[in-house]
Amino acid sequence: METILEMRNITKVFPGVKALNNVNLDVRKGEIHALVGENGAGKSTLMKVLSGVYPHGSYEGEIFYNGQEQHFRGISDSEKQGIIIIHQELALVPLLSIAENIFLGNEPAKFGIIDWHVAENRTRELLAKVGLKEDPLTLITNLGVGKQQLVEIAKALSKDVELLILDEPTASLNENDSDALLALLLEFKAQGISSILISHKLNEVGKVADRITVLRDGATIETLDKQDISEDRIVTSMVGRQLADRFPQREPDIGEVVFEVKDWVVHHHIHSERTVINGINLNVRKGEVVGIAGLMGAGRTEFAMSVFGKAYGRNISGEVFIKGNPVDVSTIGKAIDHGIAYVTEDRKTYGLNLIDHIKHNTTIANLDGVSHNGVLDDMAELKVANEYRRKTNIRSSSIYQKTGNLSGGNQQKVVLSKWLFANPDLLILDEPTRGIDVGAKYEIYTIINQLVSEGKSVLMISSEMPELLGVCDRIYVMNQGRLVGEMPASEASQEKIMRAIIRAEGKAS
Amino acid sequence: MTVETAATQGKKDFKTDGSALKGNYREYGLVLALILIMLFFQYTTSGVLFKPVNLTNLVLQNSYIIIMALGMLLVIVAGHIDLSVGSVSGFIGGLAAVMMVRWQIHYIPATILCLIMGGAIGAAQGYWIAYHKIPSFIVTLAGMLVFRGLALWLLGGQSVGPFPPQFQLLSSGFIPDFFGYPGFNVTSMLVGIILVALMIYFSVRGRAKREKHGYQGEPFTLFVAKNVIIAGIVLFLTYLLSSYKGLPNVLIVMSLLIALFVFVTKRMTVGRRIYAMGGNEKAAKLSGIKTERLTFLTFVNMGVLAALAGLIFAARLNTATPKAGLGFELDVIAAVFIGGASAMGGVGQVMGAVIGAFIMGVMNNGMSIMGVNIDWQQVIKGLVLLAAVIFDVYNKNKA
Numbered sequence: 001m002e003t004i005l006e007m008r009n010i011t012k013v014f015p016g017v018k019a020l021n022n023v024n025l026d027v028r029k030g031e032i033h034a035l036v037g038e039n040g041a042g043k044s045t046l047m048k049v050l051s052g053v054y055p056h057g058s059y060e061g062e063i064f065y066n067g068q069e070q071h072f073r074g075i076s077d078s079e080k081q082g083i084i085i086i087h088q089e090l091a092l093v094p095l096l097s098i099a100e101n102i103f104l105g106n107e108p109a110k111f112g113i114i115d116w117h118v119a120e121n122r123t124r125e126l127l128a129k130v131g132l133k134e135d136p137l138t139l140i141t142n143l144g145v146g147k148q149q150l151v152e153i154a155k156a157l158s159k160d161v162e163l164l165i166l167d168e169p170t171a172s173l174n175e176n177d178s179d180a181l182l183a184l185l186l187e188f189k190a191q192g193i194s195s196i197l198i199s200h201k202l203n204e205v206g207k208v209a210d211r212i213t214v215l216r217d218g219a220t221i222e223t224l225d226k227q228d229i230s231e232d233r234i235v236t237s238m239v240g241r242q243l244a245d246r247f248p249q250r251e252p253d254i255g256e257v258v259f260e261v262k263d264w265v266v267h268h269h270i271h272s273e274r275t276v277i278n279g280i281n282l283n284v285r286k287g288e289v290v291g292i293a294g295l296m297g298a299g300r301t302e303f304a305m306s307v308f309g310k311a312y313g314r315n316i317s318g319e320v321f322i323k324g325n326p327v328d329v330s331t332i333g334k335a336i337d338h339g340i341a342y343v344t345e346d347r348k349t350y351g352l353n354l355i356d357h358i359k360h361n362t363t364i365a366n367l368d369g370v371s372h373n374g375v376l377d378d379m380a381e382l383k384v385a386n387e388y389r390r391k392t393n394i395r396s397s398s399i400y401q402k403t404g405n406l407s408g409g410n411q412q413k414v415v416l417s418k419w420l421f422a423n424p425d426l427l428i429l430d431e432p433t434r435g436i437d438v439g440a441k442y443e444i445y446t447i448i449n450q451l452v453s454e455g456k457s458v459l460m461i462s463s464e465m466p467e468l469l470g471v472c473d474r475i476y477v478m479n480q481g482r483l484v485g486e487m488p489a490s491e492a493s494q495e496k497i498m499r500a501i502i503r504a505e506g507k508a509s
Numbered sequence: 510m511t512v513e514t515a516a517t518q519g520k521k522d523f524k525t526d527g528s529a530l531k532g533n534y535r536e537y538g539l540v541l542a543l544i545l546i547m548l549f550f551q552y553t554t555s556g557v558l559f560k561p562v563n564l565t566n567l568v569l570q571n572s573y574i575i576i577m578a579l580g581m582l583l584v585i586v587a588g589h590i591d592l593s594v595g596s597v598s599g600f601i602g603g604l605a606a607v608m609m610v611r612w613q614i615h616y617i618p619a620t621i622l623c624l625i626m627g628g629a630i631g632a633a634q635g636y637w638i639a640y641h642k643i644p645s646f647i648v649t650l651a652g653m654l655v656f657r658g659l660a661l662w663l664l665g666g667q668s669v670g671p672f673p674p675q676f677q678l679l680s681s682g683f684i685p686d687f688f689g690y691p692g693f694n695v696t697s698m699l700v701g702i703i704l705v706a707l708m709i710y711f712s713v714r715g716r717a718k719r720e721k722h723g724y725q726g727e728p729f730t731l732f733v734a735k736n737v738i739i740a741g742i743v744l745f746l747t748y749l750l751s752s753y754k755g756l757p758n759v760l761i762v763m764s765l766l767i768a769l770f771v772f773v774t775k776r777m778t779v780g781r782r783i784y785a786m787g788g789n790e791k792a793a794k795l796s797g798i799k800t801e802r803l804t805f806l807t808f809v810n811m812g813v814l815a816a817l818a819g820l821i822f823a824a825r826l827n828t829a830t831p832k833a834g835l836g837f838e839l840d841v842i843a844a845v846f847i848g849g850a851s852a853m854g855g856v857g858q859v860m861g862a863v864i865g866a867f868i869m870g871v872m873n874n875g876m877s878i879m880g881v882n883i884d885w886q887q888v889i890k891g892l893v894l895l896a897a898v899i900f901d902v903y904n905k906n907k908a
Binding site: 308309332335336342344349350352353354356360364367368371374375376378 | 718719722724776777778779781782784785788789791792793794795796797798799851855856
């Protein structure tokens with residue numbers, strides 16, 4: 001098979017760090033080549049070298065594309081050659097339409113006057129190709145994340161793509177959308193378009209990739225062929241050690257019911273006639289990890305946030321009991337005082353003050369714990385910050401490192417530290433391992449185990465079913481704002497959860 | 510809960526504490542810039558700048574800007590802006606004049622009423638900003654027009670004065686001298702010496718406390734040098750002021766307020782919460798911080814300080830004019846940004862804003878003495894503001 005891209009001995013040095021060290025990567029024409037590795041392994045850096053974000057001359061090594069050596073000086077150079085990169089954080093303008101976004105910077109125009117007719121027609125063609133049934137004039141803000149991702153791909157297609165690079169394309173997609181996206185990649189493959197797929201989800205990689213290159217600590221570890229691919233094999237290669245299990249073992253020690261919600265009903269925060277959560281009853285016991293499974297948009301985050309001080313929704317009704325006593329959780333402050341903590345799904349937007357350092361982020365939810373009469377005790381705060389940095393194993397130069405400069409896994413550990421220091425009885429974790437690598441995930445699971453062994457309770461929302469099955473003691477299944485299933489983890493399986501959802505979907509429609 | 514390397518990491522924590530120092534380099538740079546600017550004008554004005562009488566003037570002229578900069582710092586750190594402070598201070602000055610001169614109300618209750626009025630104005634604006642999420646730029650722009658207009662209306666377009674002599678002392682008075690040594694205010698000098706002694710005592714005690722807990726502070730030589738330099742500057746300036754009329758009353762008020770705000774921002778939970786809110790309002794809210802109430806209170810605080818500034822300004826002129834406070838908001842905001850605050854919120858120091866205000870004040874004063882035209886003064890001040898912010902952004906990108 002013909003090689004379309006060859007990157008030879010790429011070395012990229014940042015002040016003080018060798019981000020890439022003699023990395024080699026070759027991609028064949030019409031293949032799906034997966035690039036895997038822990039966060040910080042150098043995947044994104046390598047792709048930035050390839051696309052010209054780091055211009056020729058700022059790195060060592062050679063890039064051959066279609067047999068010719070390339071000296072890209074910017075993204076426009078690489079795009080001209082048909083190399084299109086779709087970043088993890090989508091780069092769409094929310095208040096512009098699909099058509100406007102697809103042709104942004106590339107408008108079909110004569111003398112600077114845009115021919116919207118052409119743009120809309122071409123958009124329609126492109127949307128058909130990616131299987132998105134939406135009007136080209138629809139605003140991006142009205143689309144879900146899955147559909148936005150498809151718009152990004154349509155945008156790439158508008159530029160005559162030969163090599164498509166996708167950085168964590170399914171990180172925020174539910175299973176259905178992910179499958180649709182992967183099917184699309186296979187279709188492109190049939191048309192001769194090559195793809196580089198960066199993903200943490202190894203099951204997807206196994207499904208579609210022809211070959212897999214593993215990066216670790218800025219170096220190529222190996223390139224595996226399809227027949228060698230097994231998840232365990234990849235994981236071992238990624239972390240450089242055998243992970244005996246992806247989930248640390250724990251002996252459950254489960255006690256009384258600590259947290260209980262009865263007849264919880266929540267309405268949409270803007271369209272108050274719409275019921276988002278419809279009559280939920282659930283409980284969590286002492287020392288128990290309870291999972292909530294469901295598709296994206298099932299209402300899990302809305303439920304969690306509405307319980308946490310009515311941070312979401314309107315016309316909320318229902319009761320919350322802590323250790324059998326009804327409690328008032330009408331404000332976030334009261335919810336925290338009653339021992340509830342909520343670790344958000346989006347740590348950058350809702351979890352951390354990214355411009356401040358670890359110390360201040362660790363204590364912010366429990367400043368009373370490090371102050372007397374409103375006056376902070378410096379020494380106590382230092383001690384707390386250092387203690388939690390150690391406990392959760394945050395990798396940083398010190399507690400004075402800005403959280404914005406930490407990797408995703410370490411940021412998540414800071415958020416966890418913050419809530420651990422608030423000393424809650426119930427910790428609600430919303431997608432606690434999204435976008436973080438295998439090693440850091442294992443550490444997060446270890447922290448969860450430690451918590452419940454100390455007698456705390458955890459309610460965990462996750463879209464990764466293996467994670468729920470591996471960590472939880474009991475799993476609820478949620479669909480369209482209702483609980484449609486409950487099962488002990490020992491009896492649960494991905495199929496059973498999916499069946500519960502599909503059965504409910506059937507009833508609802 | 511430890512995984513692998515945690516134990517080895519633990520020991521290092523105690524040494525790396527010194528990196529907190531990095532954040533202070535900017536403040537040192539700012540002090541250095543102020544000293545250089547002062548030396549420059551000392552040279553170009555042939556020594557007029559440091560003359561005791563001019564130094565006293567410098568304090569009196571800038572006190573109201575500095576007092577408002579304290580409130581503005583909190584507003585800007587919280588992620589907002591207040592354009593109305595100039596108008597509010599003018600309006601309150603007018604209100605004070607009407608109460609004291611026209612209605613003959615005693616100056617103490619009148620002053621208290623004026624401060625309450627300032628707080629109420631801040632509350633009225635803060636209410637819309639905090640609870641209805643109306644952008645502060647718009648609310649306070651409206652406030653700027655409203656209170657400028659109300660000041661004109663209240664004074665009927667005329668100047669009202671003079672104020673009772675006791676009230677004038679707020680701006681033109683000096684702390685009394687009990688020694689009566691001719692040509693030198695011994696009490697003032699003693700106050701300065703006591704202040705320096707207290708400062709050294711607290712910084713030595715703080716350092717000892719840190720060391721007792723096993724945390725390393727800044728290197729010893731730097732610690733000594735810093736304290737000696739600051740003590741030297743304070744003593745030198747006190748000496749100069751004492752050899753004129755002594756420490757102005759307004760300097761005492763201002764110093765107490767600065768100390769209070771440094772304490773609030775650095776050591777109190779409410780200060781920490783304002784920084785957290787400015788850094789990421791959503792995250793702060795989900796951490797249990799009552800962001801609406803906090804925003805509201807920063808504006809109430811700003812209103813009270815704007816009122817105080819208005820009183821000081823009126824007392825200094827000994828008359829309230831409809832134009833009082835015109836453009837003050839720009840000097841105040843410029844001082845805060847020169848002092849290193851971020852327009853995005855979450856970043857900024859009280860001492861930075863104070864030094865920023867002094868930099869503006871010294872430039873005003875120095876250029877006036879030199880006879881630089883007012884038009885060029887504006888140009889130069891504008892460029893200094895821009896340069897300071899560019900310097901910040903450049904440093905941030907480099908890091």
